[in-house]
Amino acid sequence: MNPSRRLAAQSLTAVALGLAALGYSSVALAADTIKVGVLHSLSGTMAISETVLKDTVLMAIDEINAKGGLLGKKLEPVVVDPASNWPLFAEKAKQLIGQDKVVVTFGCWTSVSRKSVLPVYEELNSLLFYPVQYEGEELSKNVFYTGAAPNQQAIPAVEYLMSKAGGGAKRWVLLGTDYVYPRTTNKILRAFLHSKGVKDEDIDEKYTPFGHSDYQTIVADIKKFAAGGKTAVVSTINGDSNVPFYKELGNAGLKAKDVPVVAFSVGEEELRGVDTKPLVGHLAAWNYFQSIKAPANTEFIKKWSDYAKAKGIAGHKDKALTNDPMEATYIGINMWAQAVKKAGSTDTDKVIAAMAGQTFPAPSGITSTMDAKNHHLHKSVFIGEIKADGQFNVVWKTPGPVKAQPWSPYIPENKGKKDEPDLVAKK
């Protein structure tokens, strides 16, 4: 067989196989399953964080199927790997909706990946559940944001540090990695601090390049800055740069009780590969901690550790860790299932209407409510202190769930923006 003939034969076989598969699925599966897309990076730099979210979705799907599925049909997950490649996210999203005919997608971690798929979901009028805390400044009819908006994480954390229990900080170091999430968050925080009467000379905003590892100068600067009054550090440092930063803090003798550092992207999973001794007493703000004592949480952790053991998920089968985005994913998929039941259909617009006001007993111990209009969850905010074993002691929480403000009122340009998505999708 010469090469071109062989190629032709191969492609023929492929087409035949494809047709067979299509025929099979349309006959045997399409009738009695509901397809659910999972769009998380399983390779590349984000794989470390996103892989467990894929497993969380699969676990929840198994659970729903074990209870008999939805509308008399079983759920069928369609897992794709966008490989931490932002444009690929959009392609894979198109494939999920157009080819695989999924009715809903759970996915994305970084803001840039969400921005990349957003036009696809709006154009094809499909549904995306986004489970990670983010910088706000976005609201789409086709997206449900189950992670925190800035007023559900950053602002309560700063309020806590201002309070007497948090140390009564008067001066602020806003320290972050140099990219969009820290810059937007710090812009909001600066405006918030101004509104609390903090002057510009009492705010020190600093950025470091990605992967920065020499924090000597920054720590020395913090020390100098802290001499001017009780200081707290708000850290949006991303990824593993946190370790040299905290190590340097410890070595320079800045203790958590003198200069507390509150971090927005350090959680249980991030502390897994870290020597936690120098971090003890520093803070993190999330809407969920594994250490929260609540029956729903005990159940959630047990489910996850059983699932991880059964499926042999690397790392988690020996030491099962849960974290905030996993909780947000879990709430998201369960609320979606409830909404489908209520609507009696998987049609996008009907499900969106049914999502409003859904409630779910969240692992964080509250009853989580989907806002009637703005597509965000009402969330309790917890401040945790890092313990030597890599878990968090919850030292403070909001009295009740907080409503999300995707358009931060502290950014002047947001004045007059509606707190709900336009009902007609942008074309």
Add this chain to the structure above:
Amino acid sequence: MRWFFLLMAALVLAAPARALTPAQARALATGEVESRIAALNAVLPTADDAAVALIQAMADDAVKFTDSVVIVMKDGKGFDPVSGAAVAVPEAAEDVINNNEMRSELDAALASIKLFSPDAKVRAEAIKTLAGEPSESKLPLIEKAYAAEAVPAIKDAIGHVRAAMLLGSADKAKRLDAAKSLGDSGTPATKTLLLERMKAETDPEVRAAIGVALGAIEGRLAWGERLGVIFTGISLGSILLLVALGLAITYGLMGVINMAHGELMMIGAYATYVIQNLFRAYWPGGFDYYVLLAVPASFGAAALVGAVLERSVIRWLYGRPLETLLATWGISLVLQQAVRSIFGAQNVPVENPAWLSGGVAAMSNLTLPYNRLAIIAFAVLVLAGVSALIARTRLGLFVRCVTQNRKMAACMGVNTARIDTYAFALGSGIAGLAGCALSQVGNVGPDLGQGYIVDSFMVVVLGGVGQLAGTVYAALGLGVLNKLLEGWQGAVLAKIMVLVFIVIFIQKRPQGIFAMKGRSAEA
């Protein structure tokens, strides 16, 4: 021993010690932070040794409670805080959680007890803790300690804390005295206090005194800052020197553009990690000394990999820089993936031994971390070793003669192929040493090397290819320059400015700081 001091301290305390009651223990350990602090301050003046033990246990996070009892944990067993009798720990017992506010109150309480310890060192430590947050409620205690103190240095320190507490006093004369006395303390905490008082102060005389004191303190602090910049610069320079030294041999002397240099460092760092784990598993008592074994291990591991690389790949590419570059870059990817497959994609934790954690307070606002000091010393040792090896040993002589004139060296009977392997292994081994050092300050992960490869080439090229001395000057120069710029313009801009500086410098002086002289330059 500590218990003994605490016991003594409790005995020396002014008021007659009153026995801790179960109700007090409960109030200390449970409830809202506010009420616990109130309970702590109520118990403190009359604390007996049971109360002191309970406070200490709370500071150590070793207290549990249930609805009815408070239990002090020691070595996994429960004890009643009042009677000291062993008790069973119920399943439902929860840990007593202290937030930062509670923890600083507990520390202050312990410090005020330790202030009466017979051991001068314990007293000096205690007064340091108390200096952080002067509160007037502790003034009588401090007055008493001040009167009782015999050691002049500690008496001074107590005097400063006393002055800090008196700064808010209603009596103008006391405030004036306090301001004057604080002028010669020179800690950043004092500056904070004075600044705050300055805002509230209305009396012109006291304001003037505070102004004078502030000026004196700021003058002293400024020196600490200047020295701090120089120290951080040298510290960064020493790291740059370590990462570039291996490359100065493989690239500088041998001319191999080794893009896998960073991965050799990573191998050194992982060797350190493995040694650490072995110590933890088989000899936990000697954990503090694992670094001493990790140094030769990281050298050996990286040198071995380097030797294998040279024999299998690089040997066939001498004199073809472009192919070498591509091949070594490929090797770097292979090595990264190999480590990912063996150890996982996530960073691995490498713990500092106790003697490398913390720092020495050289001045009130200048702390020199032990790990940085150790790396500076280590860099000096490695540099001395390498230059002695190159300049004084037979191997060094052969390396120099092979790199200067390969054919002539071969004619003289030098086994040039073997010398190449040795030299490359040496350069790789030094990269491994750098990795071992980096594991003490940064993250250990598969892409550790990526962050340093540009820096190391930068240093070697800037210093002048083929010159060890140039590498040293370039590393220290870049380190100090980077830190000066970072203090002035922030980390992001500093990095850019340094790169721009190097581009301009290399354009004006392509041969680097030190040019090769003589016939070897043309070879």
